[in-house]
Amino acid sequence: MKANFNVEKLGNGIYALIRTEPASLWFNPNNIFIIGDKYAIVVDSNISSEYTREVLAELKKLTDKPVKYVINTHWHEDHIIGNRVYRDAFPGVQFIGHRSTLTDLPTIGAANREGSVQNGRGFIGRLEANIEKGEDFEGKKLTEEEKIGYTSDIALVSSYLAESTKFDIILPTVLVDDKLELKQGKRTIDILFLGRAHTGADLIVFLPNEEIAITGDLIVHPVPLVGSTSYPLEYGATLEKLRGLKAKIYVPGHGPIMRDDTYLNSMIALMNSIKRQAEASAKRGETFEQMRGSVNLEEFRRAFAGESQHRSFIFRNYVTLPAVAAAYRQLNPSAAASGSL
Ligand SMILES: [Zn+2]
Structure with missing residues (x-):
């Protein structure tokens, strides 16, 4: 191969x-x-x-x-x-x-690993079911790009899980x-x-x-x-x-x-916009839910993902959602520490 x-x-x-x-x-x-x-x-x-x-x-x-x-x-x-x-x-x-x-690898890293191992089989199952049904994670008709992506994900997760009992x-x-x-x-x-x-x-x-x-x-x-x-x-x-x-x-x-x-310039513009918008939201005293509503990255989603349904999904799940959550944590350390997030 x-x-x-x-x-x-x-x-x-x-x-x-x-x-x-x-x-x-x-x-x-x-x-x-x-x-x-x-x-x-x-x-x-x-x-x-x-x-x-x-x-x-x-x-x-x-x-x-x-x-x-x-x-x-x-x-x-x-x-x-x-x-x-x-x-x-x-x-x-x-x-x-x-x-x-x-400090981070034995703590956050270990917790992430445990999650990946525990959820790995289920994730493969969902990917396979999506391919079988011809639907993506949001219930939309599966595109060829998504199908190719899911198939690759299944191979990556499988290779990872195959070694998970003897990770060193x-x-x-x-x-x-x-x-x-x-x-x-x-x-x-x-x-x-x-x-x-x-x-x-x-x-x-x-x-x-x-x-x-x-x-x-x-x-x-x-x-x-x-x-x-x-x-x-x-x-x-x-x-x-x-x-x-x-x-x-x-x-x-x-x-x-x-x-x-x-x-690189496009990424800098995106990150600086996230910072500006999150800080403005914090200044207005917004809650986490409100910040999620007010930080708008649509222009950037279009720039990075174009017309691709798959890339738009990746953008929302690997940029918008985690970026707003992490920015909120950075701006509200007490909320993060109390576990209310
Ligand atoms: Zn990486």
């Missing part, structure tokens, strides 16, 4: 493995290899060891050097579950992550606060924390000489992935710092390679 990625060479020893699964409700991330004279660096692992083994097999076609570092851009399942594949293959490998991973979660062994600079021969590799955004632990990998930014889920295409563990009030500012690095090439966490700022 052909693996679900295309390999794109971005420079001497720099390869991006760009996933070919369609944009849908479950995710597998792009991976990047940075290969030097003595060792290789891999950015992110995958949603299961099965997928990570395919990625490692690809690396072995390109080099016989060992992997010295795996950089996890954040602690979400799809970026870390396959870490063990590298540890098993390269006993000396180090895992680089943001310091807050040490690896915490970072090298911690980053704001910046870690690696030297790989003549190459400089900056691992940067630019601020909270998609999570509180988003690292980007910046190659200043090659002008390449590997962004993790700070950038996700075709629909941004704000998600429930995000910081929407800071997301826009963090993306502006990313833009300030003036990279010529962006490798997003999910989606194709980008060679200009067009998409």
Whole structure:
């Protein structure tokens, strides 16, 4: 079976493995290899060891050097579950992550994982039933794009669940606060924390000489992935710092390679609008329900999703709903702490 990625060479020893699964409700991330004279660096692992083994097999076609570092851009399942594949293959490998991973992965991460494992079978059942009935989650007639997306989701969830009894979660062994600079021969590799955004632990990998930014889920295409563990009030500012690095090439966490700022600018406009609207709502003293009614992202949904029913659903469920909930929590810490949300 052909693996679900295309390999794109971005420079001497720099390869991006760009996933070919369609944009849908479950995710597998792009991976990047940075290969030097003595060792290789891999950015992110995958949603299961099965997928990570395919990625490692690809690396072995390109080099016989060992992997010295795996950089996890954040602690979400799809970026870390396959870490063990590298540890098993390269006993000396180090895992680089943001310091807050040490707190967040065993707590919020573990709770999310438990939810995914518990609900996984049921989710597959709903996807299968939707395909069978020819209906989507909102009871609308299933489009071809939705059918392709659901079919891909079933494969991703199945691969994840198949390993769920023996998950081996690896915490970072090298911690980053704001910046870690690696030297790989003549190459400089900056691992940067630019601020909270998609999570509180988003690292980007910046190659200043090659002008390449590997962004993790700070950038996700075709629909941004704000998600429930995000910081929407800071997301826009963090993306502006990313833009300030003036990279010529962006490798997003999910989606194709980008060679200009067009998409990044659209994401910045979206995030800044969420912040403006949520803050205005809080100033008016609105409740959570009222904020959900008053924050209007319709213009952005149209821009990102176009006429696609599937992408509109993704936008509502991965941008609008979680962004407003997370913004409300950020603006009303006492409501969040009391569990009234
Ligand atoms: Zn991701």
